[in-house]
């Protein structure tokens with residue numbers, strides 16, 4: 001197993017101010033910078049030399065921004081998002097753990113998204129080194145109060161990395177550290193809110209013909225028809241045993257998002273549409289038109305870990321220009337290409 005050299009800031013103390021640094025010699029910003037975000041919440045800014053960037057809040061271990069090298073925001077965050085604990089931030093990439101949705105006794109989507117994470121100053125090495133200096137390692141461990149609602153000891157390590165080409169990679173490593181010999185089971189999702197020009201101009205490729213559980217119909221099981229998925233009303237589906245690549249084609253923006261995932265067999269597709277949008281206090285009435293959640297997840301078969309065991313779940317996002325409108329790009333090639 002090869003070991004990985006940490007970038008200077010990843011080894012810095014977790015206090016934001018102390019860890020922030022700037023490359024004054026070149027005048028350019030450093031790859032990893034710690035600063036204060038909305039309402040003084042601590043955040044980490046990742047920057048790649050070609051101009052792409054990402055932001056991660058320690059509250060929730062929550063990615064709130066991912067920009068390409070033209071400084072275009074690729075994730076949706078609601079203009080009404082409340083950056084105030086304990087409510088999870090509306091948009092970006094909330095982490096759903098140890099429970100997806102209402103599938104258990106815990107609060108909706110579990111508690112990881114509204115806990116304060118710490119910077120992990122000494123993460124165990126990855127088998128394959130991250131090919132970027134722009135990354136940060138975070139860690140979540142249970143508090144005493146957490147143990148009362150979910151009586152398990154664990155270490156949840158999250159690496160957020162920005163690749164040289166602007167790809168955004170999230171790797172979660174969850175280890176059972178119970179000392180009582182007990183296994184635990186959990187469900188999980190990277191609840192990614194993609195920014196889209198107009199939901200009615202968007203299609204999702206890669207989920208056709210698959211079985212799904214419809215959250216709008218008591219999670220009854222259905223089979224998707226052959227056509228690519230388009231949107232004209234509320235949707236809340238858990239697609240099962242999905243391929244490792246899913247594409248979101250935004251015709252109007254001429255942009256395709258590609259989601260690559262490992263260890264996450266399921267994929268949730270969610271858009272609240274107009275009625276639910278109005279019912280959410282931290283979501284603008286018309287904002288449903290400009291977002292789509294496609295969530296790499298492990299839901300149908302919960303992950304079980306014995307003490308000492310570790311699970312890894314990874315998602316990699318890229319945004320590529322597409323000329324699909326003019327018929328030059330076959331969406332299937334997006335899915336089949338490497």
Ligand SMILES: O=P(O)(O)OC[C@H]1O[C@@H](O)[C@H](O)[C@@H](O)[C@@H]1O
Nearest residue numbers: 101108109191215236268270295
């Ligand atoms: O409002 P929350 O808790 O962030 O959840 C938003 C949505 O998240 C999706 O993942 C669920 O499938 C939906 O059922 C849910 O409404």
